Amino acid sequence: MSELETEFERTLFSKAAISPLSDQAKRVIARWFSKTAIVISISQNYRTLVPAKQRRSCTRGVPHGFSVYLADGSSTPQDRFDFAQGANIISLIPNSSKGIAAHQKKSDQVFACVIRVDTLVGIVVFAPPGRWAVPEAASVRIWPPSDTAVSLAKLPRIEPIVDGLVLIDRRLEGR
Numbered sequence: 001m002s003e004l005e006t007e008f009e010r011t012l013f014s015k016a017a018i019s020p021l022s023d024q025a026k027r028v029i030a031r032w033f034s035k036t037a038i039v040i041s042i043s044q045n046y047r048t049l050v051p052a053k054q055r056r057s058c059t060r061g062v063p064h065g066f067s068v069y070l071a072d073g074s075s076t077p078q079d080r081f082d083f084a085q086g087a088n089i090i091s092l093i094p095n096s097s098k099g100i101a102a103h104q105k106k107s108d109q110v111f112a113c114v115i116r117v118d119t120l121v122g123i124v125v126f127a128p129p130g131r132w133a134v135p136e137a138a139s140v141r142i143w144p145p146s147d148t149a150v151s152l153a154k155l156p157r158i159e160p161i162v163d164g165l166v167l168i169d170r171r172l173e174g175r
Helices: 002-012 023-043 052-057 097-107 161-165
Strands: 066-072 081-085 088-090 111-117 120-126 133-135 140-143 166-169
Touching: 002 023, 023 052, 023 066, 023 081, 023 111, 023 120, 023 140, 066 133, 081 161, 111 161, 120 133, 120 161, 161 166
Parallel strands: 088 166
Antiparallel strands: 066 120, 066 140, 081 111, 111 120, 133 166
């Protein structure tokens, strides 16, 4: 894992970070934020929301089912490192006790962690099954990979970072 730390630091503070990130740079950044979110999660006095299979797989890459988004947290960098975890999910729920119970069960499995390193904010979301929960705050997805060009110098601003914990049920799109 120290190799990942070195790669992350090199990627974050290189001149290449000003231009659009390469796929390799996105992979390194996404893996570092995922791994760090998992470490934060298991170090807290709360139930573990990330299954063992995903926790172990972070040694090889970004765990299956994880999504990673980036934002700019430059407006409030009191400390070099800050984080928050939890999830507030905005969703339409069928008006029945069965629908509410099913939604609650699914929502209880969601893990979200927001991490700020200097001015870079990473939002890590694990919402099984699939990737049905996405951040409501303006951010740019880097994992799973997409063709979107991402430059660390041109990320949308997020303030406060806990806004990254508000998630939208993606199934609401088009309603």
